[in-house]
Amino acid sequence: xxxILLVAIALFLGASTNAQDKYFTKNGTITFDATTSxxxxxxxxxxxxxxxxxxxxxxxxxxxxxxxxxxxxxxxxQEHFHENYLESEKFPRSLFKGQIINSSKINxxxxxxxxxxxKGHLTMHGQTRDVETNGKVSVNDGKxxxxxxxxxxxxDYAIEVPRLVSDKVAESAIxxxxxxxQLLGN
Amino acid sequence: MKKIGSKLKLLxxxxxxxxxxSAQEEDLLKLIAEDKPKKELVKNAFKxxxxxxxxxxxxxxxGTMDFIILHRFGQISEGxxxxxxxxxxxxxMALDFGLRDxxxxxxxxxxxxxEVDGFIKYAPIRQSTGTxxxxxxxxxxxxxxxNTLPWSDPLRQNYFTSRMAYYTQVIIGxxxxxxxxxxLSPTMVHQNLVASSSMSxxxxxxxxxxxxxxxxxxxxxxxxSYLLYGVDMxxxxxxxxxxxxxETGGHVFQxxxxxxxxxxxxxxxxxxxxxxxxxxxxxxxxxxxMFQIKKKKETPKE
Numbered sequence: 001x002x003x004i005l006l007v008a009i010a011l012f013l014g015a016s017t018n019a020q021d022k023y024f025t026k027n028g029t030i031t032f033d034a035t036t037s038x039x040x041x042x043x044x045x046x047x048x049x050x051x052x053x054x055x056x057x058x059x060x061x062x063x064x065x066x067x068x069x070x071x072x073x074x075x076x077x078q079e080h081f082h083e084n085y086l087e088s089e090k091f092p093r094s095l096f097k098g099q100i101i102n103s104s105k106i107n108x109x110x111x112x113x114x115x116x117x118x119k120g121h122l123t124m125h126g127q128t129r130d131v132e133t134n135g136k137v138s139v140n141d142g143k144x145x146x147x148x149x150x151x152x153x154x155x156d157y158a159i160e161v162p163r164l165v166s167d168k169v170a171e172s173a174i175x176x177x178x179x180x181x182q183l184l185g186n
Numbered sequence: 187m188k189k190i191g192s193k194l195k196l197l198x199x200x201x202x203x204x205x206x207x208s209a210q211e212e213d214l215l216k217l218i219a220e221d222k223p224k225k226e227l228v229k230n231a232f233k234x235x236x237x238x239x240x241x242x243x244x245x246x247x248x249g250t251m252d253f254i255i256l257h258r259f260g261q262i263s264e265g266x267x268x269x270x271x272x273x274x275x276x277x278x279m280a281l282d283f284g285l286r287d288x289x290x291x292x293x294x295x296x297x298x299x300x301e302v303d304g305f306i307k308y309a310p311i312r313q314s315t316g317t318x319x320x321x322x323x324x325x326x327x328x329x330x331x332x333n334t335l336p337w338s339d340p341l342r343q344n345y346f347t348s349r350m351a352y353y354t355q356v357i358i359g360x361x362x363x364x365x366x367x368x369x370l371s372p373t374m375v376h377q378n379l380v381a382s383s384s385m386s387x388x389x390x391x392x393x394x395x396x397x398x399x400x401x402x403x404x405x406x407x408x409x410x411s412y413l414l415y416g417v418d419m420x421x422x423x424x425x426x427x428x429x430x431x432x433e434t435g436g437h438v439f440q441x442x443x444x445x446x447x448x449x450x451x452x453x454x455x456x457x458x459x460x461x462x463x464x465x466x467x468x469x470x471x472x473x474x475x476m477f478q479i480k481k482k483k484e485t486p487k488e
Contacts, residue, residue, distance in 0.1 A: 075247030
């Protein structure tokens with residue numbers, strides 16, 4: 001009887017210390033670039049306050065991006081990005097919920113650089129689409145860095161580009177993700 | 187005892203299954219405490235820094251320059267022979283600079299009375315959301331105008347200061363929703379020299395301006411000032427303008443109908459002669475082109 005109880009308690013404790021496997025950041029970087037080759041000005045922005053949580057046990061990775069955090073070189077471009085294109089008041093956050101599907105092949109406790117394939121849903125501008133991309137996971141002394149690059153078709157997310165600026169704003173944007181994660185303590 | 191044992195076994199099994207399931211569906215982002223919403227300025231109450239004629243509650247972004255060309259054509263009531271007023275045009279060219287989020291300056295020159303004008307607009311309080319937010323923008327605009335026409339009576343003793351006028355304005359505005367913004371702007375204009383003895387050197391006006399967005403890039407605007415004191419209402423009228431703002435990339439086009447010719451505060455508040463009743467209104471436009479003249483500072487990483 002006591003043994004079973006002990007096992008139950010041990011199991012319960014084991015489950016609750018799951019957090020040991022979770023890593024996070026609140027200031028990851030995402031850059032966005034929709035410059036066409038013909039554009040005289042750079043249509044690009046950077047967001048340095050990306051929240052990301054990675055569960056190394058399951059490979060689940062989730063990102064939350066405050067849209068207002070995207071900053072452009074040109075103030076007017078930034079205003080239009082929020083006001084006319086992404087409608088940041090209406091859709092303040094973009095979310096990505098997905099999984100590193102080959103996480104079993106990554107040793108999160110051993111230093112090194114690993115290839116990762118991520119699959120999940122990206123919700124942006126009120127639209128949710130499936131995204132799959134290749135990225136890199138680097139482990140260095142208990143810190144995990146993740147990097148990925150992928151393209152999104154603006155049309156997929158109901159972001160209209162008026163014809164007048166189509167020589168500057170590309171149909172698809174390159175999204176670069178760069179996050180340095182640390183252990184989530186609790 | 188055996189019974190209790192098997193029950194516990196079941197319990198542990200359930201617990202095991204439960205933890206597995208929760209690991210699958212867990213919202214990982216919930217594990218991180220959400221930061222308090224930061225204080226954030228409410229922007230884009232109006233598309234431009236002027237409603238139509240009057241200053242709006244809006245400011246230029248720091249480091250940008252706005253080159254504005256304003257046109258007012260002749261009165262529509264002049265009829266077909268004058269192409270409904272389009273044969274004549276009065277204009278003002280202006281350069282506005284954004285210095286801070288809540289501070290801008292501008293200079294302009296109008297063909298009407300060959301007048302040069304300059305202003306400073308500053309907002310001690312801006313409408314914001316988040317912590318310590320405030321529901322409205324309160325801004326102050328002060329400006330001066332200088333008439334550079336030859337003296338109307340050169341034989342009289344003329345003083346340079348007679349060419350000058352000043353205005354002070356408080357703008358209280360609120361963006362009520364994504365679409366609708368409204369502002370009130372009590373204004374005082376002081377003219378060192380007025381044209382007739384029926385006019386006072388000081389005049390007071392109460393302005394009300396607003397906009398309603400009909401689509402992402404198009405908005406309806408109106409701009410009205412009620413003259414409270416100091417302007418001879420037998421000669422002049424309350425200025426009323428109604429227009430459409432169209433935004434395209436780096437430009438804002440403001441197209442409108444107005445009963446005033448003047449495009450600085452002194453001119454349109456105290457010298458609006460047209461009357462809407464008699465279709466003495468004019469077609470006009472403001473064309474604004476924005477330039478980034480100073481690169482934004484990199485925000486330091488926390």
